[in-house]
Amino acid sequence: MPALKRLDQLLSNLGYCSRKEARYLLKDKRVTIKGEFAKSPALKVDPATVRVDGEALDSPDGILVMLNKPLGYVCSHDNNEGMRIYDLLPERWEFRNPKIVSVGRLDKDTSGLILVTDDTKLVHQLTSPKHHVDKVYQVTVDSPLQADIIDAFAKGVVLGEGAEQCLPAKIEIISDNVANVTLNEGKYHQVRRMFAACGYHVEALHRSQFGQYKLQDLAQGEWQTVAPSSEV
Known part of the structure; x- marks a missing residue:
């Protein structure tokens, strides 16, 4: 038996209107x-039986999407910070309760995979250090990569004098200036700082995988709904 929910609260939680405004949607049929x-x-209603303007309710059981973040966008709800990843998603989602949030962040100069959800438990599972969720980045640097960086990353890079040592990470050199890096931490600007500690400047940074989620052929600026992974 599906859980029944009060209609005005349901519509409000899904971002269609405020609870007070729900009566006007009903009045307008x-x-x-x-x-x-x-x-x-x-x-009290079953969400599956409700239609607004003839359409089924938008993701009544929760949202989890994978977005290919373009350069120049920020993972912030603040309009004053510039172009936001939420501007690429349906406007109604920003009015949902619980609020949609990004799972971790990518800075303005980093592109690639970002997960967006309203499931706070899932956010914790994917970002908690104890779960060791791997993230994979493609990195382009300013000079040819030397083989000794493989051992340096495997031992754990120290991010500057007196800084905490990173956990071991895997680096695969793809070409002279390009490598794939796999790590399961989320320190501030970690990938850029790891390369800087080894004498390289990161010119381009792109995340291709977060845990079991892979971008594959998802175009920049596009998003798709994904199912929660059981392998967190």
Whole structure:
């Protein structure tokens, strides 16, 4: 038996309106339940039976999407910080409760995979250090990579004098100036700082994988719904 929810609270939590505004949607005959116009915002309903403007409710069981973040976008809800990843997603989602958030962050000068969800438990699972979730980055640096960087990353790079040592990371040199890096930490600007500690400047940084989620052929600026992974 599906859990029943009060109609006005359901519509508010999914970002369609405030609880007070729900009655106007009903008055305008925009909401149906099992094909019949809804009459009371206090009615307890199965979300699967509700339609707004003839369409099923948008992700009533929660949101988890994979977004290919372009350069220049920030993982912030603050409009004052510039172009936001949330501007690439349906506008209604920003009014949901719980609020959608990014799982970790990518800075403005980093592109690639970012997960966005309203599942706070999943955010914790994917970002908690104790779960050791791997992230894979493609890195382009300013000079040819030397083989000794493989051992340096495997031992754990120290991020400057007196700084904490990073956990061991894997680096695979793809070409003279390009490598794939796999790590399971999330220190501030960690990948850039790791290369800087080894004498390299990162010119381009792109995340291709987060745990079991891979970008594959998802175009920049595009997103797709994904299922929660059981392998966290």
